[in-house]
Amino acid sequence: MPRVAVTRRITFNAAHRLHNPNKSDEWNRETFGKCNSPNWHGHNYQLFITLEGEPDPETGFVYDLAKLKQIVEDNVVSQVDHKNLNLDVPFLEGTLTSTENLAIGIWNQIKPHIQGADLVSVRIVETENNIVEYRG
Amino acid sequence: MPRVAVTRRITFNAAHRLHNPNKSDEWNRETFGKCNSPNWHGHNYQLFITLEGEPDPETGFVYDLAKLKQIVEDNVVSQVDHKNLNLDVPFLEGTLTSTENLAIGIWNQIKPHIQGADLVSVRIVETENNIVEYRG
Amino acid sequence: MPRVAVTRRITFNAAHRLHNPNKSDEWNRETFGKCNSPNWHGHNYQLFITLEGEPDPETGFVYDLAKLKQIVEDNVVSQVDHKNLNLDVPFLEGTLTSTENLAIGIWNQIKPHIQGADLVSVRIVETENNIVEYRG
């Protein structure tokens, strides 16, 4: 049976700052540059979630993308949209808010809710120049 | 010898409707929501066809993309562009016109015509939020 | 006082067909080409609504874009999204569904609901190659 990958894009806007509290301010400034700026900055994040599986003969769907959207809204967007990734997000607590760690955190938030298809990719476009992908 | 992947984008506009004729109208409305709307809706489809192979030393090409474009025009675009995917397309007859099934159908239309390189991906961007990929 | 223009983008998907019922089939085929295809085709329409006015000192807003979005949802999107522009849309009844006429129709649907700022533009991106703008 053919396997097909389906991707849903979901956007959110958030503030964050790259800062390792176990290191000196100087180390942080040298390591993270302007991304360490104390009063935060932010991004329009584009999130692409990809599932893979066999299309259901009755629907033609690998997975109901409206249902996927709801899972992402409930478990990710509700926590991160118009929020501060460093201060407001339980699933990122104690984590450096790099896009890499954000992708891993989002994967872990979504993974338990997906049945009947395989989560294969969480991709985040942070800016038009910076993209991160986590495939589990 | 190095293997390289080359992708050609081709666009088409079509109408369709998600509807399983073996199910009740109520089941169809509940399952497909507004995509089941009786008088059709439509999309600007973006199709990305990817072939993989070794660049020919004489041309530097994995595959002549003008030739690939012609194959896709002759075997796909001529059947789907400005058409109704449910009513007008021989290679989708009897198929639910989900983007998943469309990708599989397009793969099957193109595959027999590609020699000297491997068809590795048919990707369809149905809307900016919904993307499907079939890798055979 | 400074005047500023604010624009909200809203997307919808619809089917349509260019066909003048007062003319022969041959005239329609010659005039509209593949856009006259009998079983409809469709597009991902992007709609850009622009209002102009002075920012309110208490909010910094020319107009509450969430309210504008609601007006457009109630008076336009609810009638056209996942619908057939020729068959399903009261405000286009008896109209050739060219993008020009669609823009004029949308303007007329929105105009009576905007107070406190001026509607100055309805712009529709029908495909990446075709754009229409109506400024009243």
Next chain:
Amino acid sequence: MPRVAVTRRITFNAAHRLHNPNKSDEWNRETFGKCNSPNWHGHNYQLFITLEGEPDPETGFVYDLAKLKQIVEDNVVSQVDHKNLNLDVPFLEGTLTSTENLAIGIWNQIKPHIQGADLVSVRIVETENNIVEYRG
């Protein structure tokens, strides 16, 4: 002599929050919704600066866009990029950080530095759905 408009795009990332300190918290929450979220959120801002004038016969340029870029870097980007629009930006002090006010502020920062051509537009794409333009 022909007049031509030239536009330079410049991007920056910033945090902000919509909040009127002269109003109650409840008023702010009701008026600004999630944009009032206390710990900030942020955007990838795209800024489009347009100048108009006659092309110089010796260069073919209305204005040297590298020089325009430098003016914008020195007077805008250096103050807003990877910064908090509410806390860090002298030219926005005491201003509600709506995109409307941001456009007016940027116009005022750039205007005095442009000679030999006319500043005619400051346009900001805050998100793919929200766009603001100030034409002075």
Next chain:
Amino acid sequence: MPRVAVTRRITFNAAHRLHNPNKSDEWNRETFGKCNSPNWHGHNYQLFITLEGEPDPETGFVYDLAKLKQIVEDNVVSQVDHKNLNLDVPFLEGTLTSTENLAIGIWNQIKPHIQGADLVSVRIVETENNIVEYRG
């Protein structure tokens, strides 16, 4: 009667170089920087042609965009696509190939062929950061 603006996008790829032959090499290098690089560079140009007029009651069209495309193909694209703007293009002979002058040249190529609607804008996106518009 309502007036509506319709825009057609057309793309082409070309090489060029900014160089004023009446000036010294040093002046050219200082004025144009890397755009003066002797062996040419190039761009994917996006051209947006806008016409304005009243929609024809029989077609709903301000202007047949297929006809507009043909006019642009015959009078512009055939001369510039996959060509060198400095060496190959009769309508740019003796002209500095700035995007400003390119827009004026394209306007003059198209203008005589448009009847029944008004040519109101030639806009060129040279790169994602540089845009030029000529309105006659």
Next chain:
Amino acid sequence: MPRVAVTRRITFNAAHRLHNPNKSDEWNRETFGKCNSPNWHGHNYQLFITLEGEPDPETGFVYDLAKLKQIVEDNVVSQVDHKNLNLDVPFLEGTLTSTENLAIGIWNQIKPHIQGADLVSVRIVETENNIVEYRG
């Protein structure tokens, strides 16, 4: 430990021409069509470099993208931006300047400079319709 892929986009503009000097002019015209045009043409190339590795616990980074950008600037962009790929680029000497060969050449320029993460993809978007990817 989780492995994550990080991608940096970098743009450059260049001229080139497809021409095999070991073949007749006629063969070149027939094989490469307008891409063989004698006085060059050009593109806005978008380059996407992807590295894969484990995020560093102290930074959250798979690789410092500012450092990656510098490596690409020093070893690729400095040689190709605003240059002629056929005439000016040491690492392409004696090579047909197809996008396939450009991707392989760029991989070889970058590869020796990447430590602590794996170079996994060099992807080039030559035009919106033509994309090439080399994965080593």
